[in-house]
Amino acid sequence: MAGTSLRTLTLLSLLGARRVWPLRELADRLGTSTRTVRRDLDTLRELGYPVTTLHGPGGGYRLGSGHTLPPLLFDHDQALAIAVALQTAPGTIAGLGDDAARALATLEQAMPETVRTSMESLRLTRLRNYWEFSAPPIDPEALTVVGTAVRQRRELVVEILRPDGTRSAPADADFSAGRRVEPHHLVVWAGRWYLVAHDRADQEWRVLRVDRLRAHPTTAGFGPRELPGADIAGFVMSSHDRGDTPADWQCTGSARLDLPAHVVARWAPGGSVVEHLDDRHCRLTLGAWSWAGIAGILASFDCDLDELHPPELARAAGGIAERLRIAADQGASTSTPS
Template identity: 40%
Template sequence: MAETTSRVLQLLGLLQSRRVWTGEELAQRLDVTTRSVRRDVDRLRDLGYPVHASKGHGGGYQLGAGAALPPLLLDPDEAVAIAVCLRLAAGGTVAGVGESALRALSKLDQVMPSRLRSQVAAVHDATVTLTSPSSDEAVEPDVLMTLARACRDREHVHCGYVDIRGNATERRLEPYQLVTTGRRWYLLSYDRDKQDWRSLRLDRMADVRALGSTFVARDAPDAATYVQKSISSSPYRYSARVRYHASEEALTQHFSPASATIEAEGPEACIVTAGADDPERMVLYFATVGYDFEILEPPEVVSAVKAVADRLRRAGA
């Protein structure tokens, strides 16, 4: 049985390496009869691989495209090339690609031999891309993979962390989900010492270690919503609610998910929530959007509207 399985895998590798093989060529490569080749082809079909057969001049066996993606066999060079590309994609800014690339990279890294993993790291370390985040916001691929696997396996994590005020702490975490804004990566996790949910920036983490012990999953908040609220208002001194007389579609062209949350209040009105440390700068920011608006709260930002308006009126005079 083991010999048959090994031969079927060899056959799959051959079919993936060239467009068309005759039955005689495959039999010679596998050192079996053409009848055995036909049986092994049927086994591949049973596993979901669409192997087509054609007769006549130029005919033979050909691996085609099916309704679902079957497992692929990769040689060492192909595995290294794909892993390098996935690392670059995981840190890129193409919408929706980063998280998918990270999941694929985590699967590949789990089964990759250490000698190939070191080759991937060497190529990545020697590569610089102009589209990467600035050096102080860059996230190491190994940190991404460690946290991705910990989220998947519900594994405890320990790390150092520096918050927005520069305070360094040690964190004992239950990691739940990674969220990317395209520019930065965040982790939704349960802090075991603070006994509360936290949104943590990966570029502020250090010495990230998965401990091997596992935890029972809690009822977690929606990761995207929680992280968006955390990064758009929570870190700031003032959190303002503003009613805009514009559609949600129009406002999403001006506010990024990392800067504000938008709640539709009808077809032509929305409530925008955003944070800042300076009320007057916040008012100027709201005004540049280009739609009529009114500040609902807090009082400090409402008062800043008059101060900014008076200053602009004097400048115009």
């Protein structure tokens, strides 16, 4: 019985995906006989699905006009998982952007209103980072609160938590005294979730780590605002004060770079910290699997740097420099005409 039900649902899905299906092609797709397909088609008709038979050389079967699939049986958490997966999958598998968007739209149309609302709350922007290091998991409830506020254009009262998830304020402090922000965009970058918000207190734009927020929804609405800079991608990637802290790596080190903070922030690995020093310099703190790994990432910025810390990082940088010098000398000698 389970196999029959699954085959019938697959048949329904095929009929909904194309206008006309020849009987033999349906049988081939289902891996069964034409007689079984006819029986399954009769089952669908008994369930109320308007399956129409078309006669002639181009004939076959199709769903009647005006038919829509029944609501899908997804609960809130499943809908949240689907919304996140379909929007983040194109970042790891090439060529899926349009397909994933169409799949998400199709699922939303077939879902009940309450579940569809949950999915629509997580309309996000995913930006690419060339160093896709792992990020800590995020609480689905936090995503739902923030995503709903973005979609409904409702202000949030937020409290920024410490990196370990504890509150900065005393446990009995009045939460309403937190920062009041207008949540405009939900963004995924380098495996981390960020909220682009406008701070009502100082009228400044902020990029806030969602997993570092304790957010409380309000009923106060807000209107659209002109984004800072050219686009949302540039603003998020070039903001050095995103609330990031170094990821948990075997080795963690830092250096002062002869580049502005907003330039380094755009290309720094996820889970690194960029500290603004002045208009021309910043300090980058990051982790890797080895000291040589950190030194290699620092060298990729192609700028002068100093103040390497700890000493293990400085020694690793010296070792790499020496190996590269030897390799460069050998390359120069082999290219010199004899």
